[in-house]
Structures are given as C-alpha cells and as structure tokens.
Amino acid sequence: MGAQLRVYKRRIRSVTATKKITKAMEMIAASRVVKAQRKVAASTPYATELTRAVTAVATGSNTKHPLTTEPENPTRAAVLLLTSDRGLAGAFNSNAIKAAEKLTAKLEAEGKEVVNFIVGRRGVAHYNFRERKIAESFTGFTDDPSYADAKKVAAPLIEAIETETAEGGVDELHIVYTEFVSMMTQTAIEARLLPLSLEEVEAEAKPKGEILPLFDFEPSAEDVLDALLPRYVESRIYNALLQSAASKHAATRRAMKSATDNAGELIETLTRLANQARQAEITQEISEIVGGASALADATAGSD
Amino acid sequence: MAAELHVALVAADREVWSGQATLVVARTTSGDIGVMPGHQPLLGVLESGPVTIRTSDGGTVVAAVHGGFISFADDKLSLLAEVAELSDEIDVQRAERELERAKAEDDAEAQRRADVRLRAATAAR
Numbered sequence: 368m369g370a371q372l373r374v375y376k377r378r379i380r381s382v383t384a385t386k387k388i389t390k391a392m393e394m395i396a397a398s399r400v401v402k403a404q405r406k407v408a409a410s411t412p413y414a415t416e417l418t419r420a421v422t423a424v425a426t427g428s429n430t431k432h433p434l435t436t437e438p439e440n441p442t443r444a445a446v447l448l449l450t451s452d453r454g455l456a457g458a459f460n461s462n463a464i465k466a467a468e469k470l471t472a473k474l475e476a477e478g479k480e481v482v483n484f485i486v487g488r489r490g491v492a493h494y495n496f497r498e499r500k501i502a503e504s505f506t507g508f509t510d511d512p513s514y515a516d517a518k519k520v521a522a523p524l525i526e527a528i529e530t531e532t533a534e535g536g537v538d539e540l541h542i543v544y545t546e547f548v549s550m551m552t553q554t555a556i557e558a559r560l561l562p563l564s565l566e567e568v569e570a571e572a573k574p575k576g577e578i579l580p581l582f583d584f585e586p587s588a589e590d591v592l593d594a595l596l597p598r599y600v601e602s603r604i605y606n607a608l609l610q611s612a613a614s615k616h617a618a619t620r621r622a623m624k625s626a627t628d629n630a631g632e633l634i635e636t637l638t639r640l641a642n643q644a645r646q647a648e649i650t651q652e653i654s655e656i657v658g659g660a661s662a663l664a665d666a667t668a669g670s671d
Numbered sequence: 672m673a674a675e676l677h678v679a680l681v682a683a684d685r686e687v688w689s690g691q692a693t694l695v696v697a698r699t700t701s702g703d704i705g706v707m708p709g710h711q712p713l714l715g716v717l718e719s720g721p722v723t724i725r726t727s728d729g730g731t732v733v734a735a736v737h738g739g740f741i742s743f744a745d746d747k748l749s750l751l752a753e754v755a756e757l758s759d760e761i762d763v764q765r766a767e768r769e770l771e772r773a774k775a776e777d778d779a780e781a782q783r784r785a786d787v788r789l790r791a792a793t794a795a796r
Binding site for chain 1: 681740
C-alpha cells in the first residue's frame with residue numbers, strides 16, 4: 368500500500384472513532400435535557416405558590432421590609448453567575464460569562480462595587496485566570512442540581528444581603544443564568560432578585576388580573592415576610608439552576624450533533640481522497656508494468 | 672353541595688398530594704390551626720410537624736412537613752414545604768434508625784426531622 372493511501376486510511380479510522388464518541392455524547396445529552404425539563408416542570412407549582420404568597424404579603428400589608436425597599440444609595444451589589452462544570456457545550460458558558468461581564472460593567476458605571484458569586488467550574492476557571500476576586504464559588508452539582516444545592520448557594524447570598532453594607536454586606540442581588548426557551552434556543556439573561564421589585568413579582572403571580580384577597584397573617588405580616596423572602600430567593604435560585612442545567616444539556620446536544628455531522632462529512636471527503644489515491648496507485652502500477660513489459664519486449668527484439 | 676376545599680401540598684421539587692378535603696389541621700408557629708371550607712384568607716408560617724388532611728371521601732392523609740407555609744384563599748389551600756412526605760412514603764424503621772443515630776451524634780436538625788417523620792407515621796395508624 369502506498370504511503371498516501373495509508374495516511375488517509377489512518378485518518379478515516381481516527382475520525383470514525385471520534386464520531387462514535389460525539390454521537391454517544393449527543394444521545395446522553397438529549398436524554399438529560401428531557402430529565403432536566405421534567406425537573407423544571409416539577410418545581411413550578413412550588414415557585415408559583417411562593418410567588419403568590421410573597422405578592423400577597425407585600426401588597427396586602429403595609430409592612431416595610433429591608434428586602435423589599437430600595438436602599439437610598441446602593442454601593443455594593445452581589446452578582447451570582449451560573450455556569451457549568453464541564454465544557455463541550457458550544458458557546459453556553461462564554462455567553463453566560465459575557466452577560467455577567469456586561470452586567471458588572473453596568474453596575475460599576477453606576478458606582479457600585481461588585482461582589483462575585485460563581486456556580487460551576489467553567490466560570491470559576493474564567494475568573495481565576497483573569498485573577499478577579501470571587502467571594503464564594505460552588506461546583507460539582509451543575510448537571511443535576513437538587514434543592515439542597517440551591518439552599519447551599521442561597522445561604523451566603525441571603526447572609527450578605529442581611530448584613531449592613533458597611534460591614535461587608537451588599538445592597539442588591541443580581542443573578543445571571545441561561546434561560547431554557549426551547550431545545551434550540553437558550554439565552555443568557557440577568558435578573559435582579561433583591562430588593563424585590565413588586566411590580567415584576569405581581570405581573571408574574573397574576574397574569575389574569577385576579578384580585579388577591581385580604582389575608583389574615585399568622586403570626587404577623589412581618590414574621591411571615593421574614594420567613595417567606597429567604598425561601599423565595601432559594602426557590603428562584605433553584606429554578607435558575609434547573610434552567611441552566613437544562614440549557615447546558617441542550618447546548619451540549621447541539622454542539623455534539625454538529626460535531627457528529629462534521630465528522631461524517633470529513634469521513635466522506637477522506638474516503639473520496641483515499642479512493643482517488645488508490646486509483647492513482649493502480650494506474651501507476653499498470654503503466655509501470657506496461658512500460659516494463661514493452662521495454663523487455665524491445666530488449667529481446669534487439670538481441671535477436 | 673357539601674363544602675369542600677381544594678388542597679395542594681407542594682414540596683420544592685414536586686407536588687406531593689392534591690385533592691378535595693373537608694378539614695386540614697396544621698401546626699403554625701403560634702399553634703395548631705384547623706382550616707375548613709369558608710375560612711377567612713390566611714397566610715401562616717408552619718412549624719415542622721405532621722399535617723392532617725381529612726379528604727372528602729372520608730379518608731385521612733397525614734404528611735410530615737418540615738417547615739414551610741400555609742396559604743388559604745377562595746377555598747383553595749396550599750401547603751408549601753421545602754420537604755414534605757406522605758405518611759405511607761415514610762419508612763418507619765429507617766426513621767427510627769435515623770433518630771437513634773441523630774441522638775448519638777447530637778444532631779438536633781436530623782433528630783427533629785426523624786421525629787416529625789415518626790410522629791406523622793404513627794398519627795396515620
């Protein structure tokens with residue numbers, strides 16, 4: 368076998384192996400998207416009821432709570448960025464990071480100091496490489512987050528917002544995550560969790576313009592709100608984690624699908640080239656044989 | 672029509688139980704509270720403890736609820752809990768083992784959880 372042909376054959380073999388791997392990853396990701404979507408759906412009733420309850424207390428009572436009132440002069444803001452632990456998901460992580468950087472720039476332009484909280488090894492690596500400060504980071508659960516993970520992420524954030532700004536606390540809490548719109552579309556979005564803007568929550572809680580009844584609070588409106596808000600933050604973070612996980616799997620599926628397609632194309636091209644090389648080799652061999660035979664015939668004819 | 676209320680018991684990651692009921696008894700931070708159809712709108716903070724739901728077909732559902740909220744309006748009652756389990760989902764032996772272990776390790780949180788589970792499981796009998 369000629370050298371050229373051997374090189375082509377070897378490359379075809381290696382690309383075929385890669386294609387098998389990417390195909391398997393594509394199928395794994397596809398099944399995980401479905402699972403993640405189901406988890407998002409399962410967490411929806413809790414989130415809806417909680418949002419309703421928050422709206423009810425916040426609108427139904429004249430309670431002033433630090434988490435629902437805008438501070439006069441916000442100076443520190445926490446940004447929670449959700450990325451994934453593993454790559455191979457196209458532009459998934461870089462989109463989220465870009466959105467976070469845009470938000471950071473905006474907040475800094477408003478004169479606020481930004482405190483970074485990061486979920487996922489990819490985001491942590493990005494910030495560490497650029498030697499930016501990370502207040503706290505969480506890794507190891509982004510593929511399949513549980514409610515306990517959301518609580519773990521929320522705890523330091525709630526603590527920070529409850530601390531006075533002068534003592535290292537924050538005034539605002541923003542979250543950047545990738546919203547799962549559909550299998551084909553996932554967008555990195557940013558949202559402000561705290562202080563709570565009631566108009567937004569209200570619009571979310573009662574799309575049909577229903578009127579909330581006057582509630583009787585047990586034990587009191589303040590206590591209910593005190594207990595409710597941390598749960599609300601946790602539930603929002605849980606939802607964001609789940610959406611981010613679903614988006615990551617969808618992005619992986621898409622990236623792996625195009626990798627598989629490209630590998631297929633590459634194999635086709637290489638096969639063509641290999642065939643051409645083989646043909647060229649055969650043609651050359653024939654012409655060598657014919658040339659050799661005629662030279663031999665000439666030689667015998669001359670000796671006679 | 673017999674007065675009924677619609678109950679939804681939701682945990683953070685799933686809907687545990689939902690259906691029609693005539694009476695719901697739950698423990699709030701200021702004491703046990705019973706809700707029947709036509710109760711005034713209510714929003715309360717729940718203590719960890721068993722919640723008893725008397726269903727409209729005469730049965731009783733008991734669930735262990737670990738903290739959360741109760742909200743009632745328009746004959747719709749929602750019980751929101753981070754963690755909630757129905758009594759027949761609770762493995763009594765496992766809960767007992769956990770209680771032992773929690774006592775040995777002096778883990779107040781785990782002890783409370785196991786205790787609530789056991790109380791819910793015994794209340795259902």
